Amino acid sequence: MMLTPRSLFMGLFALLILNGPALWAEESMTISKKEAAKELGEPLAKLMKEKGEPLEFDPDLLNIVETVWTDPGEIPRFQVVAEDERYLLPLKHTHVDAKITGTVVRVETTQTYENPFDHPIETVYVFPLPENSAVDDMKMVIGERVIEAEIQKKEEARQTYETAKKEGHTAALLEQERPNIFTQSVANIAAKEQIEVKLRYVQDLSYDGGTYEFVFPMVVGPRYIPGDAVSAKQKGTGWSQETTEVGDASRITPPIVGAGERTGHDISIEVTASNELEISDVVVPTHEIALEKRGDGSIALALAEKDSIPNRDFVMRYKVVGKEPKATISTYRKGENGYFTFIVHPPELDIDQLVGPREFIFVVDISGSMSGKPLAMCKDAMQTALDGMRPVDTFNVITFASSEQLLWNEARPANLTNLLDAKSFIDGLTAGGGTEMKNAIDAALDSSGEGRRSRFVFFMTDGFVGNEEAILEKTKNYVEAFDKLERTARVFGFGVGSSPNRYLLDGLAESGRGSTVYASNREDPTRAVNRFFELVDHVVIENVELKWEGVDVSDVFPVELPPLFASKPLVVHGRFSQSGSGKAILKGRADGKGLELPVVVDFLAEDHGDDVQATLWARAKLHDLERDLWGGYDTRVVEAITDLGLTYRIVTAYTSFVAVDRSRVVGNGDPTTIVQPVDAAEDVDISGLEGSKVGTKVVVSKQQIQISEPSSVRYEDAPREKSKEKKSSKTPAKKSRPPKDSAPSPRSADFSVGEGSGVGGVRGETAQPAAQDSPVTAPDAEVQGALDTTEIKSIIRKSIKKIQQCYESELLNNPMLSGKISLEITINSKGVVTGVKVVSNTLEGDGGEAVAACMMKEVKKLKFPKSNGEMKINYPFVFKSEK
The missing domain is CATH 2.60.40 (Immunoglobulin-like)
Structure with missing residues (x-):
């Protein structure tokens, strides 16, 4: 293999990871500015520009090594394969x-x-x-x-x-x-x-x-799609069936x-x-x-x-630049119709005045999508959050995945002992399972008990659920229940990761009368946590009202104004018909005292402004109407939304x-349907997700994929492009498995690990593949030791795609390859696999030994929880070709 400066650098970095910093004392490496810009990307090139050349690879470079980029052209692209021809998506x-x-x-x-x-x-x-x-x-x-x-x-x-x-x-x-x-x-x-x-x-x-x-x-x-699968025809082209809780699951997956x-x-x-x-x-x-x-x-x-x-x-x-004005108003008028956006910043209050004793409930998502970096960020954020509490505060920690778990039965004082216990609990968290968020809402916002403290609930999650409206309605009802008890509860969202569900997270804050902070997967979560404490440590303006004097305004949204936190403005959209001058008066209560903030406003008579104000007003009204549907379908609200969309063209x-x-006719009216897949969200481990049939290589669905014969269509990785993009030294792309709903390929196959395994299905037994869809069966694993069988299955299931690749690489040479391989896996008390051997191998035809050898290599990489002693697992893997 030809060594480039980039490959030398990456190899050196790998050695550093394995051998530690002592490597630098033995030898350093230099690279030219041109080579750095071409081979190592902008971060190193920028450093070279600052320091001059040659650039010496010393330990300081470790701070930016993670930003060395992979050229998109080096990543294999999927293709549709029909009649042995390759086509890009x-x-x-x-x-x-x-x-x-x-x-x-x-x-x-x-x-x-x-x-x-x-x-x-x-x-x-x-x-x-x-x-x-x-x-x-x-x-x-x-x-x-x-x-x-x-x-x-x-x-x-x-x-x-x-x-x-x-x-x-x-x-x-x-x-x-x-x-x-x-x-x-x-x-x-x-x-x-x-x-x-x-x-x-x-x-x-x-x-x-x-x-x-x-x-x-x-x-x-x-x-994550909760509920039991329903047998009705899918409404969309996604990987999930509709369920009793998410009636349009196939349209959002x-x-x-x-x-x-x-x-x-x-x-x-x-x-x-x-x-x-x-x-x-x-x-x-x-x-x-x-x-x-x-x-x-x-x-x-x-x-x-x-x-x-x-x-x-x-x-x-x-x-x-400069200080924000205390209020601004933007207007648009055409004929009799006027629209405005009014933004008012809350007055500066005593920011050193803290609220009274508080109860913090930290809710951490540990479902499968949080595996890896998202959960690591939450752990870091939790350490910072725990350090930010005062001794007079109380707190508790709740985790949720397929079920919820409380650290303690009730909140405890934020003393040193309890904080250390909580930090130890957080450090030990692992991700896996579904995202049953409604149960976590129940646990976090239960208003029973005699507590009189203000409760602040802090949800740390990526928000990857499909039942958003049910969660938001439940949150709203709980917070209103606190109001009836003359207690205060607020819900804050902490959105974590590369592509959080902001609709859910912002909705949690709105329904819970709190706020939302975000930390992307490429930044330190400390910033977001500090902002959270800035919000809860400062006086909040409650019972907010906006009164208008001297001007005729109507249809101001939102109708229910939110509480105002420090440095967060109030934004409203409204309509006016008459010109004139007057006042907008912001009223509210802070720390038990009333406050008023009058602002002079002017509405002009002539046509003026940007029509974007009309669209923004329509969107603000739409948001209020959408909120009315959190609790379920309402014909009146649906009609209002429909009329609004048609009138304002949104x-x-x-x-x-x-x-x-209509200027031409293309084809015979029966086009081939190709469902465009999406790239995996960065740092989201899709292989470990539960309740999501998101196989690594699910590309196209729908039975209409037919070029000539149904069996002639399959989906593969594309070879790396030879145009302006760089060539890669990575291993060749592996062949993909078609989705269950697509026509079978001559080289496609079914694969299963253990009972009920595979990357498939929404929650509930009814979601499991029917026998005619998957002829593969597998017996239970035999376990000798302390670990739970379900936990073992969950860990091994994460290696499915690797083991499937072992099989499919040989399936290309022998499409008839089928059978069962049983492995005996030995695990020591530290959770390390110390031995793997083949107990039986019934794969018929050539390639069985190669599949087994490849499987053993992959299984040896697995890591299991610690136990009281050595364990042995006899695990069956069943393969069946569809040929």
Whole structure:
């Protein structure tokens, strides 16, 4: 193998990890500036620029080694394989153009689809947008033709789309699944043709503690789907069946690609900010960017090419020069219709005055999606949080996954002994299982007992659940129950990881009258924890009201104003019809005392302003209506949402955009449907998720995938591209297993480990694959020792994809390879695998020994919990080819 400076460096780094810092005393290494820029990426190149060359690899480099990047071109891309021809997936690129003006951002996204086949296709793509955005425009661009979308009722838009598809017309449909999850369908993309779908949305920027924040989400993280599966036909193209608790689960669970592979979908982002507010201190903790500060005070930034994989949220934070005004109002008027946004910052109170004795309940998500870095971040955050409490406070810790666990039966004083016990408990946490969050809500907000302290509940989670509304309604009801007892309870969200579910987390804070802080997987969680304590340590303005004098305003949202925390403004949207001057008076109570803050407002008579104010008002009203549906379906509310969407031309849960090109006919009206997978969210271990059928290589679903014969279609990794992207020295891409719903491949196979194993199924026995879907059976494991059989299965199940690869590598040579391999696994008291041997091997045909040898190698890598003594496990692995 040819050694490059990069490979030398990475090899040296690996030796350091294994052998420790003493290595540096023996030998150092140098590299030129040109080599650093080309081979090691921007972080090292930047360091070289600062220090000069040659750059010596001393221990200081360890602080930035983790930022050495992998060129996206080195990661294998998935392909559709039909008739032995390879085709890339349809979605090629998304470009994001964001323009910030004042406290509002307008964003246009352009999704580029390309049909690589010689016949028409349909593609379905599930993707995220900000939870408070208002999608108010869609266009479809085919060559020189631009087709404007129409807003229609959701059912009518779907019918328009399906009719156009059957008639051979190219059509695009945008539907909302959640306020932060959307589905884009494009039908009849002609052979070898490229199509663009342009979406536009607007939103208010968030502001907290002197910092503005713009977030563009890039990927829908894997959702845990609670409840029992129902037998009704799936509504969508996702990996999950509908359940008794999530009736649209198949519409929010897109197929996922991971384990070192990618979809081939790239993203680029450009952000410009006007000089309306002079911006300073721009920080993007999640991505590498190029930033330009212009002479007129505006700024522009762009995403670095090496960060083009859409696998984590883009987060941009910035401050403005000078002190924020105590209030601002932005207005728009056209004819008799006037709209406004009113922002008022709470008055500065005595920030040193602390609230009385408090009860803290820390709730930590330890479900499967939190495995690895997310849980490690929560542990770090918890250590900081525990150190931030006062001796007069009490606290408790609750963890939840498939079930909840309390550290103690009731909150205890924050003394040294209890704090040390809590820290030890936190250090010992491991992730695994489902995300039964409703049970954790019950435990954290139980109002029984005689306590009179103010309760602060701090949820640490990525929010990857599908039953958001039920959780939010339950939280709201509990907090209202505290009010009736004349007690105070507040719920705070701590969003952790690369792509947290902000709809759930912000909803928790809203329903719990608290606030939300976030820590991306690429930043220190200490910042977020410190912000939490800033919020709870300072006086909160309660019973907030907004009165208007001298001006005629109406339909002001939100109707129920939230409590105001330190350095968090109140933002309302409303309507006016008459011109004139008057006052807006903010009223509330802080520390038992009343306060008033009058602000002069003016509404002009002539037409003026930006029509974005009308859209923002509609979105604010929509949010209040959506909240009314947390408790269940309400015909009156649904009709109001539908009318709002149609009138103001915005996408809602009941209104959709549809665009149809009627200028031509493409194909016979029966296009092949390809479900666009999404990249695995960064630092989310999809292999360990419970309640999610998110196999490493699930790419395409739906039975319509037929090129000629059903058995001729399969899905594989693409070879690395030979264009401008770098070549990789990694091992060749492994062949993938088709999803259960797709047509079987000549080389596909079923694989199982132990009873009820496999990466599959939502909660509940009814979700297990039927016998006709999976002819594989497996007996129970035989365990001699103290560990629980269920725990052993859970650990071994995490190695399924590796063992499956052992099998599939030999299946390529012998498609008839089937049988069972039983391994005897010996584990010492420290949880280390000390021996693996083959007890029996009935794989028929050549390759059985090779599969067994590969399996033994993978099993030796497993790590089990500590026990009282040596254990032996006899574990069966059953393989059956579908040939």
